[in-house]
Amino acid sequence: MPPDDPDARNLPAARPPASPVSTAARAQLECIAGPDKRKTFRLAPGATLIGRDESCDVALAETSISRQHSRIDRVGDGWVLKNLSSNGTRLNKKPVEEAPLANGDTISVGAKTRLRFVVETVAVSPGGRPQFRARTIAPTEKPEEEAPSKEEGEPKESLFKRRKKLFLALGGYLGALLIIMAVLLAMRDTGYHGPSGIPQLTPVDMVRVLAPLEVVDANGLKTEIRPQSLRIVDERAEGILAEGEAGNSAFIRKEEIRAGKAVVIRGIRSSLSRSPFPSSSTINKSAADQAIAQALDLYTKRGQSPANLFKAVRGFQAALAELRNPGYLPDTNADQVYRTALNELIDNVQKEYDKALLQEKIGHDQAAVDGYNRIIKMVTETENPVVKNVIRRMGEIRKRNPKLK
Numbered sequence: 001m002p003p004d005d006p007d008a009r010n011l012p013a014a015r016p017p018a019s020p021v022s023t024a025a026r027a028q029l030e031c032i033a034g035p036d037k038r039k040t041f042r043l044a045p046g047a048t049l050i051g052r053d054e055s056c057d058v059a060l061a062e063t064s065i066s067r068q069h070s071r072i073d074r075v076g077d078g079w080v081l082k083n084l085s086s087n088g089t090r091l092n093k094k095p096v097e098e099a100p101l102a103n104g105d106t107i108s109v110g111a112k113t114r115l116r117f118v119v120e121t122v123a124v125s126p127g128g129r130p131q132f133r134a135r136t137i138a139p140t141e142k143p144e145e146e147a148p149s150k151e152e153g154e155p156k157e158s159l160f161k162r163r164k165k166l167f168l169a170l171g172g173y174l175g176a177l178l179i180i181m182a183v184l185l186a187m188r189d190t191g192y193h194g195p196s197g198i199p200q201l202t203p204v205d206m207v208r209v210l211a212p213l214e215v216v217d218a219n220g221l222k223t224e225i226r227p228q229s230l231r232i233v234d235e236r237a238e239g240i241l242a243e244g245e246a247g248n249s250a251f252i253r254k255e256e257i258r259a260g261k262a263v264v265i266r267g268i269r270s271s272l273s274r275s276p277f278p279s280s281s282t283i284n285k286s287a288a289d290q291a292i293a294q295a296l297d298l299y300t301k302r303g304q305s306p307a308n309l310f311k312a313v314r315g316f317q318a319a320l321a322e323l324r325n326p327g328y329l330p331d332t333n334a335d336q337v338y339r340t341a342l343n344e345l346i347d348n349v350q351k352e353y354d355k356a357l358l359q360e361k362i363g364h365d366q367a368a369v370d371g372y373n374r375i376i377k378m379v380t381e382t383e384n385p386v387v388k389n390v391i392r393r394m395g396e397i398r399k400r401n402p403k404l405k
Contacts, residue, residue, distance in 0.1 A: 025121045027072075027079055032106075034113030035061040041115075043079070048072040050109065051084075058115075064362050065110035072101065079117070081107060086355070087367065111362040198392050201353060201385075204267040205232040207242045207252055211261045215250040225250050232264070240264070266385035268353065269346050272313065276381070277321035288322035291315050292334050299341050306377040309345050314381075316341070349375060349386060360393065365401045369394050 027043040029050075041048075041058045050058040053067040060069075066085035073080045079101040083089040090108040091099050101107075103119040199208065206229050214224050230242035230250065239253040256262050280287075295315030302309040316338035319329060329335035356371025372390040379386050398404055 025077070025119055027101075027117065027119045029058055029107070029115040030118055031060075032114050032116050034110065036113065043072060043074070046074055050107075050115075060109070060113055062110040062113045064358065065113060069109050070107070079119075085109075087359070087364075111364075198389065198396060199263055199265040200357065201271075201389055202265055202267045203269050203350070205270045206230065206265045206267065207232055207240055207257075207262055208265055209252070209262050213250075213252065213256060213261055215252055223250070229265075266389065268350050268386055271385040272310075272346055272349065272379070273342060275317035275321060275325070276314075276383075277318050279325045280322050283324055284322045288319040291319040291322060292329065292331065295319065295341075296334065296337060299337055302341075302344075306374065307380045309341060309348070310379050310381075312341050313338070313345050345378075349378060352378070353386075353390070356390075356393075360397065365397050366404055369397055369404055 029041045029043065031037050031039045031041075044057050048058060048071065049056045049068060050060070050070045050072070051068040052060055052062070052065045056068065064087065066087055069083075069085045069087070070089040071082045071084055073082065080098060081089065081091055081096065081101050082098045083096060087110070088095050090096065091101075092106055093108065101117050103117065105117045107115040107117060109115070208229050209225055209227050212224055212226055214222055216222055225244075225248070228244060230244045230248075232240055233243050233249070234241040237254075239251055240257070241249065241251050243249045252262050257264060292315070295312045295318075298308045298312035298315060302312065316329065316334070319334075320326070323330070329338060352371055352375050356368045356375070359365075359371060360368035372394050375390050376387055381387060
């Protein structure tokens with residue numbers, strides 16, 4: 001159309017083509033229940049680790065949460081939750097191993113902690129930057145501060161107050177940590193009785209004095225001991241010789257144990273270290289060599305069955321019995337494997353027992369029973385004090401909760 005066309009004056013001016021609208025998303029976790037309630041955690045661009053360890057992106061305070069409990073991965077335009085703990089992770093109250101996340105989902109970890117998954121989607125500004133709302137700062141977080149100018153330095157009083165608050169917070173945290181450690185040590189050293197009232201297994205055999213007793217000490221003098229836990233030094237037909245942390249010793253008669261004034265708490269280490277095989281009347285080297293060969297073979301196959309490690313330890317102990325229990329195996333290599341296998345077995349059983357006991361204390365009955373069953377599969381000896389203890393604990397749990405598997 002020619003520029004001097006009179007009709008062109010009535011046409012609207014040409015507009016530039018509209019640019020496509022783009023959006024950006026940012027995700028965060030809001031703690032809505034548990035010790036960290038009201039805290040907010042921004043998710044990392046790639047993977048976000050959730051757990052009790054301070055190195056985690058989302059570090060939580062609840063003790064029943066695993067050190068590395070779960071992880072959230074950014075996959076394309078979405079997020080995926082993955083469970084990393086044997087204690088389990090729940091999404092909207094349902095246990096999951098791996099599941100996609102949607103805005104508003106609730107993630108439960110530990111006994112009390114719940115996290116709400118929140119996604120904020122906004123349009124990208126013309127300059128190419130998304131205009132997100134200001135993020136809520138968690139109570140324990142410290143916002144970024146601008147460096148003070150040379151003309152207007154920060155007042156000394158404000159800096160002092162901020163440092164004072166920081167030191168008070170650190171002091172409170174360390175104090176709480178020391179109290180928790182003291183309670184845990186007391187629970188173990190005093191023969192803590194779990195929810196079922198069954199004495200908790202300890203690393204060593206102990207006798208727990210429940211009421212003041214008049215006992216005979218190491219010098220044959222009668223004395224009174226108050227309720228406390230003592231390490232068992234020797235067992236005899238008449239009673240138990242025990243020793244306290246302060247060096248005090250006492251001979252506790254079996255009648256007092258039967259009367260309920262004292263209770264014997266078997267230890268995991270001694271229950272697995274104590275050989276059930278009587279010493280042979282004569283040395284049988286051929287039988288000992290055969291038992292050692294079988295034990296070495298079982299040790300190499302310990303990953304194939306939960307019971308193989310325990311059977312290997314018992315094989316080495318059978319060899320010692322055939323050699324009249326000299327205290328060590330003549331073959332240096334076999335003796336070293338025996339010591340390694342025994343320590344590995346004790347460590348595995350102790351860890352599994354501690355985890356199951358924790359599940360029992362926080363009310364996760366099914367997880368506790370599953371843990372105790374794993375111990376029974378590891379220690380295939382019905383008369384072993386470890387097995388007797390976990391069977392009794394499972395019996396008490398099932399009395400409270402008959403619907404368990």
